[in-house]
Amino acid sequence: MTIHKPMPAGQVGRSLPRLEARAKVTGRADYVHNMRVPGMLMAKVVRSTVAHGRIVSIDTSAARQLEGVFAVYTGEDIRKIIPEPYYGPAFHDQPILALGKVRHVGEPVAVALARDAHVAEQAAQLVEVVYEELPAVFGEVEAMDSKAIVHDVLKPAGTFPDLKHLHGKKNTNIALDFHLKRGDVESAFASAAHVFEHEFHTQQVMHTPLEPMVSLAEPTRDGLTIHTASQSPSFVRIEIARLLGWPENKVQVKVPHLGGGFGAKLYIKLEALVAALALLTRRPVKWSLTMEEQFYTISKHATTFRIKSAVDGAGKVTGRSCTVYWNGGAYADIGPRVTQKSGFTAPGPYDIENVAIDSYSLYTNRPPAGALRGFGIPQLVWAYESHTDLIARELNIDPVEFRRNNILREGRPQATGTAMKDAAIDLVLEKVAERMNWSAPFDRGSGTIRRGRGVGIGFKASISPTTSVAFVNIYADGSCALYMSTVDMGQGSDTAMAQIVAEVLQVQAENVRVIHPDTDVTPYDMATLGSRSTFHMGNAVKLAAEDAKQKLEAMARSVGAPEGSNLETREIFKKKYGMQAGNVMGVGSYIPTYKSPDSVTGMSDNITPFWMIGGTGVEIEVDTETGHVKLTKLINAADMGRPLNPHIVETQLSGAAIMQLGFTMFENMEFDAGQVTNASFADYKIPGIHDIPPDIENHIVLAEQGGGPFGAKGVGESATFGVSPAIANAIHDAVGVRLTDLPLTAESVLRGIRLKAGNPIGD
Amino acid sequence: MDQHAKSISFVLNGSTTEMLVQTHENLVELLSRLDLYGARESCGQGLCGCCTVIVDDIAVSGCLYPAAFVDGKTVTTIEHLDHDVHLSPVQQAFIEEGAFQCGFCTSGFILMTHQLLEQKPMPTDEEIRDYLAGNLCRCAAYPEIINAVKSAANKMART
Numbered sequence: 074m075t076i077h078k079p080m081p082a083g084q085v086g087r088s089l090p091r092l093e094a095r096a097k098v099t100g101r102a103d104y105v106h107n108m109r110v111p112g113m114l115m116a117k118v119v120r121s122t123v124a125h126g127r128i129v130s131i132d133t134s135a136a137r138q139l140e141g142v143f144a145v146y147t148g149e150d151i152r153k154i155i156p157e158p159y160y161g162p163a164f165h166d167q168p169i170l171a172l173g174k175v176r177h178v179g180e181p182v183a184v185a186l187a188r189d190a191h192v193a194e195q196a197a198q199l200v201e202v203v204y205e206e207l208p209a210v211f212g213e214v215e216a217m218d219s220k221a222i223v224h225d226v227l228k229p230a231g232t233f234p235d236l237k238h239l240h241g242k243k244n245t246n247i248a249l250d251f252h253l254k255r256g257d258v259e260s261a262f263a264s265a266a267h268v269f270e271h272e273f274h275t276q277q278v279m280h281t282p283l284e285p286m287v288s289l290a291e292p293t294r295d296g297l298t299i300h301t302a303s304q305s306p307s308f309v310r311i312e313i314a315r316l317l318g319w320p321e322n323k324v325q326v327k328v329p330h331l332g333g334g335f336g337a338k339l340y341i342k343l344e345a346l347v348a349a350l351a352l353l354t355r356r357p358v359k360w361s362l363t364m365e366e367q368f369y370t371i372s373k374h375a376t377t378f379r380i381k382s383a384v385d386g387a388g389k390v391t392g393r394s395c396t397v398y399w400n401g402g403a404y405a406d407i408g409p410r411v412t413q414k415s416g417f418t419a420p421g422p423y424d425i426e427n428v429a430i431d432s433y434s435l436y437t438n439r440p441p442a443g444a445l446r447g448f449g450i451p452q453l454v455w456a457y458e459s460h461t462d463l464i465a466r467e468l469n470i471d472p473v474e475f476r477r478n479n480i481l482r483e484g485r486p487q488a489t490g491t492a493m494k495d496a497a498i499d500l501v502l503e504k505v506a507e508r509m510n511w512s513a514p515f516d517r518g519s520g521t522i523r524r525g526r527g528v529g530i531g532f533k534a535s536i537s538p539t540t541s542v543a544f545v546n547i548y549a550d551g552s553c554a555l556y557m558s559t560v561d562m563g564q565g566s567d568t569a570m571a572q573i574v575a576e577v578l579q580v581q582a583e584n585v586r587v588i589h590p591d592t593d594v595t596p597y598d599m600a601t602l603g604s605r606s607t608f609h610m611g612n613a614v615k616l617a618a619e620d621a622k623q624k625l626e627a628m629a630r631s632v633g634a635p636e637g638s639n640l641e642t643r644e645i646f647k648k649k650y651g652m653q654a655g656n657v658m659g660v661g662s663y664i665p666t667y668k669s670p671d672s673v674t675g676m677s678d679n680i681t682p683f684w685m686i687g688g689t690g691v692e693i694e695v696d697t698e699t700g701h702v703k704l705t706k707l708i709n710a711a712d713m714g715r716p717l718n719p720h721i722v723e724t725q726l727s728g729a730a731i732m733q734l735g736f737t738m739f740e741n742m743e744f745d746a747g748q749v750t751n752a753s754f755a756d757y758k759i760p761g762i763h764d765i766p767p768d769i770e771n772h773i774v775l776a777e778q779g780g781g782p783f784g785a786k787g788v789g790e791s792a793t794f795g796v797s798p799a800i801a802n803a804i805h806d807a808v809g810v811r812l813t814d815l816p817l818t819a820e821s822v823l824r825g826i827r828l829k830a831g832n833p834i835g836d
Numbered sequence: 837m838d839q840h841a842k843s844i845s846f847v848l849n850g851s852t853t854e855m856l857v858q859t860h861e862n863l864v865e866l867l868s869r870l871d872l873y874g875a876r877e878s879c880g881q882g883l884c885g886c887c888t889v890i891v892d893d894i895a896v897s898g899c900l901y902p903a904a905f906v907d908g909k910t911v912t913t914i915e916h917l918d919h920d921v922h923l924s925p926v927q928q929a930f931i932e933e934g935a936f937q938c939g940f941c942t943s944g945f946i947l948m949t950h951q952l953l954e955q956k957p958m959p960t961d962e963e964i965r966d967y968l969a970g971n972l973c974r975c976a977a978y979p980e981i982i983n984a985v986k987s988a989a990n991k992m993a994r995t
Contacts, residue, residue, distance in 0.1 A: 100942075
């Protein structure tokens with residue numbers, strides 16, 4: 074691994090184990106999954122069996138008569154507490170329980186409550202719902218002009234200015250269209266030496282955090298406390314307060330450790346229903362999803378991406394048009410953000426003069442899609458890096474050399490017009506090529522085992538502009554605590570942020586206590602998502618620690634300590650307050666600058682506070698008799714500035730790449746009339762220990778992020794970017810078969826091989 | 837409590853324990869009633885290993901194991917490994933190698949590693965992979981887990 078020299082004070086740049094390591098290896102870490110409170114009721118929801126339909130009737134009488142059932146509620150009961158029970162971060166489109174209509178299989182329609190979870194489950198099965206089925210739409214391209222309309226009227230949340238024009242719109246499934254035009258792409262095509270056009274698809278997949286989504290709400294004397302496995306406690310508080318018409322301070326949201334998140338536990342998911350149920354019953358209510366139910370709750374967008382490039386005689390890409398359709402499912406969740414935020418990087422990390430992008434977020438009658446580790450970027454990189462490889466092959470140019478000739482270099486404008494800064498795209502590409510030994514001869518295998526290799530690189534803009542706030546509290550004995558609402562879901566944020574505090578205050582990181590999100594105690598943070606925390610919260614934490622340090626120094630001066638004296642912190646407090654007493658509270662608040670894209674041209678000269686860069690190189694073996702692909706080498710490289718904790722960063726890189734390996738090779742939500750037919754680990758395979766390639770390397774390129782805390786930036790998603798196209802490119806390299814649809818199953822490889830050999834396999 | 841409740845007696849982490857259990861209750865549910873949360877139900881099908889519990893020296897999936905079946909048996913959970921305050925060499929190795937992220941699957945991996953190293957004190961990479969193939973880690977800390985198993989084997993060989 075390439076690593077940086079440790080920082081002077083030695084706390085940042087240290088690979089210390091996670092602060093909660095002991096709790097995790099002894100089975101004692103806190104998760105909401107574990108939580109029980111006295112008098113708690115368990116909730117089990119009744120889910121829609123049809124993809125699109127009008128609710129004719131709901132009969133809860135048999136369920137209510139079951140012994141041990143506390144209550145059974147429908148959407149109309151929710152309305153007694155919340156008159157407008159629709160939630161969501163981008164659109165207020167999702168009912169807490171269905172009202173009048175259902176829009177996807179698995180949509181919550183009613184809920185049964187009992188002390189015993191088994192009784193609640195039995196009761197839920199006794200609820201009878203009659204539907205009048207409506208025509209449904211499942212495909213993203215089909216949804217563009219389908220007669221089946223998922224939402225009668227669009228209801229943007231008002232939080233995002235670029236959704237305002239959709240307010241009240243009818244007869245459309247388009248939940249956002251983003252357009253960008255730079256230069257003149259049509260002239261570029263007209264004058265090009267070569268024009269290439271391809272279409273790529275990605276499939277719907279699920280995050281499957283091993284701690285399934287879970288929330289528990291307790292009524293308090295004058296409000297609500299919600300314990301939830303959430304990546305966004307501040308958002309939950311604001312959204313629940315909005316639904317109830319309450320001030321924020323009546324809703325307390327607490328988050329312990331998460332058993333994985335990956336974007337599944339973002340914004341608002343189970344919290345609205347448990348909040349309503351706690352108020353209806355005046356009892357604590359816990360709702361735990363099963364693994365199966367997770368597949369009906371949130372997923373990753375399936376996409377169709379049409380990409381067309383103009384290339385001149387020298388192998389330079391002169392124009393590129395991108396049309397991307399995002400299958401958002403029945404509720405928008407954060408899909409419209411994915412459409413816009415990811416959409417503007419659709420042409421890839423290349424220096425292209427003329428660009429046109431059209432990106433559409435579509436409602437369909439599938440389970441909702443939202444953020445999943447990469448926020449749309451892996452779907453785009455899949456297409457543009459497959460396309461790039463195809464162009465290079467067609468022009469007989471080495472794929473790495475072709476990328477080198479077109480790469481977006483420092484200072485050059487990206488599609489939006491924003492000049493690239495602190496984006497080591499070239500270093501990432503060169504690191505991958507170097508570790509792949511790209512220029513050396515390559516053993517291509519023989520007989521029925523053919524070998525191939527491929528690369529893929531991608532980039533991502535950070536979400537912006539968003540706010541993080543942190544407090545650093547120095548106690549009178551000199552110990553300290555960090556109060557923040559960043560959620561540690563396994564990425565190691567507690568540890569990394571403690572290292573920042575320790576670096577500033579010159580203490581041991583292990584001795585910094587990190588207070589977990591509790592909106593009554595910890596300050597606002599937009600959310601733990603999109604690799605934003607290291608940069609945004611990291612800056613807020615650094616500012617808070619510096620503020621505390623300055624205040625402590627001022628206190629030292631106030632008690633007459635000479636400048637530069639080595640007076641111990643506890644002595645400063647003692648001199649000030651006459652005993653071990655008092656606090657020094659440092660506050661840090663951070664929001665980067667930003668300019669939103671022009672509503673017509675999509676242009677902005679300040680589109681992101683930082684760029685994430687990731688690259689992948691793979692070597693594979695293809696069995697030409699079975700189509701089976703074996704990954705023998707996986708190289709991950711990323712620019713994530715200076716690593717705060719190199720070992721945790723490495724784990725993040727390989728973890729992200731392996732997760733994407735699952736989405737590339739086998740994970741696929743299969744549907745029959747809107748129902749997921751493989752919604753369990755028996756049928757939906759995620760990567761296991763046998764799927765890990767024997768040779769795996771993680772590289773952090775030597776780079777520094779300007780404006781980042783100690784030069785750092787986020788890394789949780791970067792290693793996902795290049796995986797899918799690198800493998801498809803390697804398959805092409807090995808057996809001359811090009812796959813354009815994910816996942817890259819043995820069946821599709823074999824079909825390709827046989828088709829090429831003039832001996833196709835029948836359906 | 838229905839009429840099918842059954843009174844059972846078993847040794848839990850070294851102490852004799854008596855409980856009334858329901859016929860439909862599984863071992864994870866029983867343990868959670870005893871405030872032991874290290875075994876966790878995730879997939880609910882015995883496929884992910886998060887609910888691993890040792891019953892009479894054999895690792896079982898607690899989510900598929902009827903609670904009533906532990907009657908007369910000896911049950912050991914992850915919480916027992918540091919009963920003398922000290923972490924086991926496997927636990928130490930998992931920390932040193934950073935062999936977890938979110939930690940939700942970690943109990944299962946550690947208990948399976950203990951069982952593996954009892955049977956094969958110096959396993960090869962392939963043996964480690966085969967043995968741990970029934971445990972899933974969505975954070976995919978698999979490379980670090982393999983390193984931790986090897987490191988634990990070395991620690992135990994030295995003592």
